[in-house]
Amino acid sequence: xxxxxxxxxxxxxxxxxxxxxxxxxxxxxxQSATSDGLVFVEDAQHLxxxxxxxxxxxxxxxxxxxxxxASTASKPILISPQxxxxxxxxxxxxxxxxxxxxxxxxxxxxxxxxIGKNVAIGARAVLGERVKAGDETAIGAGSVxxxxxxxxxxxxxxxxxxxxxxxxxxxxxxxxAGAVLGGAxxxxxxxxxxxRYEQSPQIGRLAIEDDVEIGANSTIDxxxxxxxxxxxxxKIDNLVQIGHxxxxxxxxxxxxxxxxxxxxxxxxxxxxxxxxxxxDHVRIEAGAIxxxxxxxxxxxxxxxxxxxxxxxxxxxxxxYLKELAFLSRSAKKDR
Numbered sequence: 432x433x434x435x436x437x438x439x440x441x442x443x444x445x446x447x448x449x450x451x452x453x454x455x456x457x458x459x460x461x462q463s464a465t466s467d468g469l470v471f472v473e474d475a476q477h478l479x480x481x482x483x484x485x486x487x488x489x490x491x492x493x494x495x496x497x498x499x500x501a502s503t504a505s506k507p508i509l510i511s512p513q514x515x516x517x518x519x520x521x522x523x524x525x526x527x528x529x530x531x532x533x534x535x536x537x538x539x540x541x542x543x544x545x546i547g548k549n550v551a552i553g554a555r556a557v558l559g560e561r562v563k564a565g566d567e568t569a570i571g572a573g574s575v576x577x578x579x580x581x582x583x584x585x586x587x588x589x590x591x592x593x594x595x596x597x598x599x600x601x602x603x604x605x606x607x608a609g610a611v612l613g614g615a616x617x618x619x620x621x622x623x624x625x626x627r628y629e630q631s632p633q634i635g636r637l638a639i640e641d642d643v644e645i646g647a648n649s650t651i652d653x654x655x656x657x658x659x660x661x662x663x664x665x666k667i668d669n670l671v672q673i674g675h676x677x678x679x680x681x682x683x684x685x686x687x688x689x690x691x692x693x694x695x696x697x698x699x700x701x702x703x704x705x706x707x708x709x710x711d712h713v714r715i716e717a718g719a720i721x722x723x724x725x726x727x728x729x730x731x732x733x734x735x736x737x738x739x740x741x742x743x744x745x746x747x748x749x750x751y752l753k754e755l756a757f758l759s760r761s762a763k764k765d766r
């Protein structure tokens with residue numbers, strides 16, 4: 432999709448320096464830039480090199496609006512206080528629209544389903560009874576959507592996704608290939624006499640709010656009796672497990688191979704690194720940062736906005752590094 436720099440600046444809220452009639456079609460790295468490409472630069476020391484690239488135009492910070500000699504040379508500049516964020520938004524604007532907005536003949540869509548305008552449903556997808564899919568939503572090939580599932584507008588459900596009954600999904604949600612949403616949680620009761628395990632009821636719901644992204648092959652269990660909820664704007668990487676009854680807040684970022692046990696609360700704006708393990712009934716308070724491979728024991732409360740936690744059991748990284756230094760000195764003394 433092509434846009435003039437003038438149109439792009441208007442849509443992105445940028446100040447334009449240079450020829451606004453020039454068109455751009457793609458975003459790219461500096462190394463692969465082409466004559467119809469758009470690149471970005473975040474610091475003044477790399478501005479000259481960026482302006483010397485093959486790109487048609489540059490997104491740059493406020494520093495490029497000053498009296499730099501390069502700022503009046505070579506090519507147009509879009510001035511933004513957050514160049515990387517503006518670059519990401521430009522990428523969405525320049526993305527080619529999905530032209531294949533049809534329901535494939537092999538898809539199973541019952542008469543009771545409520546399908547919005549311009550919805551795409553891929554080959555061999557199966558929709559249950561009373562499924563709702565909002566306008567401009569796409570459901571990929573081989574996906575299975577359970578009875579009564581509600582999917583909002585402008586969502587993208589990639590191939591081979593399974594969504595169980597009792598799941599509701601908001602608007603602009605992306606679910607990547609192989610994800611399983613709303614399955615039964617891992618909850619069992621042990622018979623003290625026989626030593627055998629029987630599953631406790633797993634009959635609750637899963638609610639996913641607007642603008643959430645769920646990575647490939649991730650799984651999110653429904654509530655046991657009540658609800659599991661994923662808050663607005665949360666981004667979940669591939670291969671993440673979220674157990675039953677979890678309450679995940681807004682704008683949480685969660686990296687790959689993280690495992691969250693049942694009944695965990697993660698408040699808004701938490702950052703969780705890769706391979707973090709969180710036991711049941713833990714609370715992670717707003718703004719905390721869990722470094723890779725943290726371990727959080729049962730019923731622990733992690734608090735500290737902007738504080739980085741590390742290790743098992745997780746503690747503030749300064750404390751963790753002091754312990755490592757102490758162990759290192761002790762080991763040297765014992766030699």
